[in-house]
Amino acid sequence: SMFLTMRAAHVLLAAIWFGAVTANVFFVIPAIQEAKSAGGQVMGILTRRGYITFLQAVSGIVTLTGFYLYYHLTQGFDPIVSGSMPSSMPVRSLNSFLYFFIRSARGPVSIRTSTC
Secondary structure (H helix, E strand, C coil): CHHHHHHHHHHHHHHHHHHHHHHHHHHHHHHHHHCHHHHHHHHHHHHHCCHHHHHHHHHHHHHHHHHHHHHHHCCCCCHHHHHCCCCHHHHHHHHHHHHHHHHHHHCCCCCCCCCC
């Protein structure tokens, strides 16, 4: 069914997104910062190879499938059904939606290197 397909896509892509962000935080960004002036070249290569676009697409699909799942589980955003769900669920949904659109509007992330 459509619900199971969307749920599987949501879980799989969320795992890919989480893994990529984790790898970025602990490995890619520190390596780029350590590379100093060559870090810009690495970011250019990642951008040219579509890494940034890929992550934005994955985050967008995760956000949209999450809204579909929430819509389905609340039977069309029915306030009575929504009220019976954990109170953090709508907040998390709204938070991811806002983050996706704010992040997309800002464009690619620039990595600042310290001069220490």
